Amino acid sequence: QARAPKGRCFCADKGVNMVPPKLIEKVEIIPPSPSCENQEIVVTLKNGTEQKCLNPESKFTQKYIMRALKKRSAFKLD
């Protein structure tokens, strides 16, 4: 059931296992699409416009993203 990567994917491989959190400007989750059959996670770094693929299966990625979900915002609108 493994799906083959296609030509228009951003990531050529699994990507790095970690980047220093302080350097992260944003993390993008890009779902599979007609132009790329892989789920991709791309991190943009603060130093310029450098973008790296982040390994979705690495411990760092999992922890970083899970933490993002847990951080409560300051808004209380409910």
Place this chain on the structure above:
Amino acid sequence: QARAPKGRCFCADKGVNMVPPKLIEKVEIIPPSPSCENQEIVVTLKNGTEQKCLNPESKFTQKYIMRALKKRSAFKLD
């Protein structure tokens, strides 16, 4: 300990609780920074360039992002 939102945040409020997954082009996780003290999750939709803030605490957001972490890529480079 709640941190107040600042002027340069992208999101003016908590954001929507869900968007149709098929419309999602990408999901951005933007960590707190000097210009915005909130953790923000911004979804870009396929129909044009529309961007919406996604409530980090909604069930939809949590499920969508957790699933992204579980999807294995087709690459086996280890």
